[in-house]
Amino acid sequence: MKPEPSSEAFWLDQRPHLAIIVPFLTLLTPFVAYLMKRDYPPMSPEILLILAGILCVSTMIGLLRYAGGRRVYAMSVGGFLAAAADYLIAWVAQSRTITLLVIFGVLVVLVRRFEKTATLVITAFLCVFVISTVLLNGFEKESDPASAISHVDVGTDGPPRLIHLILDEHLGIEGMPNDTEYAKALKHKIKQFYQRYGFDLYGGAYSHYLDTEDSIPNLVNFSAEGVNLAFSTGDRPPYVLQQNRYFQFLKSLDYRIHVMHGDYIDFCSSPGVELHSCTKSGWFSLSNVARLNIPVLTKTTTAIAAFVTSYPRYEAILDVYEERIRPALLLRGVIGPVLDRQSLWTKRRVHPFSVNAMVAMETLSARIQQLPRGHMLFAHLMIPHFPYVYREDCSPRAISESMDDMEQVPLELRTTEGRAARYDQYLRQIGCLYVKLDEVFQSLQSSGMLGDSIVIIHGDHGGRLGLRLPA
Known part of the structure; x- marks a missing residue:
């Protein structure tokens, strides 16, 4: 029944x-x-x-x-x-x-x-x-107090306004290659930029460190420790600083400290220092795709692919297909499709999301304009890492043009041609960075603030585009 x-x-x-x-x-x-x-x-x-x-x-x-x-x-x-x-x-x-x-x-x-x-x-x-x-x-x-911006008290007393910008993954100027016309022109353009705004330029400066979690914590502690994570803790971002002597020193000079950072290193919780304000944003986040001027369908596909590939067993399923199912089909005379490891649908992580540095420039400029004497702005700006999202005119590349991280390419597959292609994209993105920086400093100069400000700009490591990683 x-x-x-x-x-x-x-x-x-x-x-x-x-x-x-x-x-x-x-x-x-x-x-x-x-x-x-x-x-x-x-x-x-x-x-x-x-x-x-x-x-x-x-x-x-x-x-x-x-x-x-x-x-x-x-x-x-x-x-x-x-x-x-x-x-x-x-x-x-x-x-x-x-x-x-x-x-x-x-x-x-x-x-x-x-x-x-x-x-x-x-x-x-x-x-x-x-x-x-x-x-x-x-x-x-x-x-979240880290995303709340405190009111900045305007005043004329106190030490000079201090602006400290870390351009994450900016190669030392003299380290830029000279083997293309664009590279030569860019190097000349960057030198002219710093001369125009009155900087002392140390073009041969370089980092002892390959990774941000070592370079910046050593920097803010006036150190050159060779031990990994000597001043920070954590297995993954955001790394937590155990000490920040730089901020403590500035505090002793009566600076009120403001921080902008990409949540890779947690400057907001610097021990022994109470910050006046701290703003953080996801350094490597899908949300950054929403800020790109690309077609909606491209954003849609990227968002779905990023979600699907974030499922841990998804990659295991792909591995089973490549290592077992496809070979078994071949033995029976059936040719299964070959997975394209550069496809958005086969990568373990989809990369073109670290766009904070370019997007943050407008916020940075507005924040600087509000900065009186006696205040310091410390900004850790993440230039898009592998792949390079922007062309030299700051238009975004199509995601399909984006190249994977050089570190993800096995040593036996690394070629001089691949390195040259990545370097060209990297340098053109640096060109976009200086378009944005020029807008910031033109505004700073026209407001009369540049003359009574201390401005420090540097990177933390290069493009990491070698055919071999340093020993």
């Missing part, structure tokens, strides 16, 4: 909207968590387009149930829920594949046999999760 339509297994027959909402929420939940963590504007056109796509997929799955596909519906919802748990819950993500398969099987049975209970519980739980994630993200952004 078949069960009555009102029973648990057939409860959704009279509620098609819920049959669509459940898969929609299971797909939406991890995506919202991913977006909120990266501060991507949720109402941007590309995100609305993605949400419309999720709704379309969910509608198809919901309608499939009414075409006799109850089992497929249960497997789809169970699969989405298992993947969401794997993405969001640490112990699930760290478990073996067999554990995830067991979770998937249990969820399929629950959705298939107990439709009413499963639907109501899943809908309620995921709605609460999504709403709380969005609200918590908004609350943290408003309450």
Whole structure:
């Protein structure tokens, strides 16, 4: 005897909207968590387009149930829920594949046999999760003292205004190659820039360190320690400074210190120093794509690819295909597609998101204009790292043109041609940087502030584009 339509297994027959909402929420939940963590504007056109796509997929799955596909519906919802748990819950993500398969099987049975209970519980739980994630993200952004800008008291007393800019990944000027006409012209342009604004230029300056987490902590502690992470702690950004003698010294001179940084090194928590204001932004964040002047469809594709490739088991699936499935197909005379490791869909991390330095220039200029004597602005500006997002006129490159990090290229595959191509993109982006810097300093000069300011500009390491990494 078949069960009555009102029973648990057939409860959704009279509620098609819920049959669509459940898969929609299971797909939406991890995506919202991913977006909120990266501060991507949720109402941007590309995100609305993605949400419309999720709704379309969910509608198809919901309608499939009414075409006799109850089992497929249960497997789809169970699969989405298992993947969401794997993405969001640490112990699930760290478990073996067999554990995830067991979770998937249990969820399929629950959705298939107990439709009413499963639907109501899943809908309620995921709605609460999504709403709380969005609200918590908004609350943290408003309450975070690091993002709140204090009122700057205008005055004429105190030490000279101090502006200290670190241009992360800016190569020493004399270290720039001379093997192309553009490189020669850029080197000349940079020298003219510093001469025009009255700087003492040390073009041969270079860093002892390959990595930012060593170079800048040593800098702000007047040190040249050879030990890795001598003045900072942490396994990943943001690295926490154990000491900041530079800020402590400036504090002893009665400077009020303001910080702008890309959240790679946490200057906001410098020990022994109370900052007047501190502003931070994601140094390597998907949200930076929203700021690029590129087509909405490109942003949409990039956002989806970044989300998908952030799923840890996704790369494992690609590896299984390349190492097992494709060779097995070849043995049977079937040629499977070769994965393009430069594709947005196959990279473990999608790279073209560190655009803070260029985007931050307008904020930097406005902040400098508000800076009176006795105040110091310390800005750590992350020039886009691998790939190089901007051309020399500051128009963004198409993401498909972007080249991967040289460090990600195996030694045996590194070529002089590849290095030359990367160096050309790197130098042209440096050209854009000086277009932006020139705007900042023209404004500073026209306001009469340049003459009574101390300005320090330097990098922290070069482009790291060698065919071999230094020993």
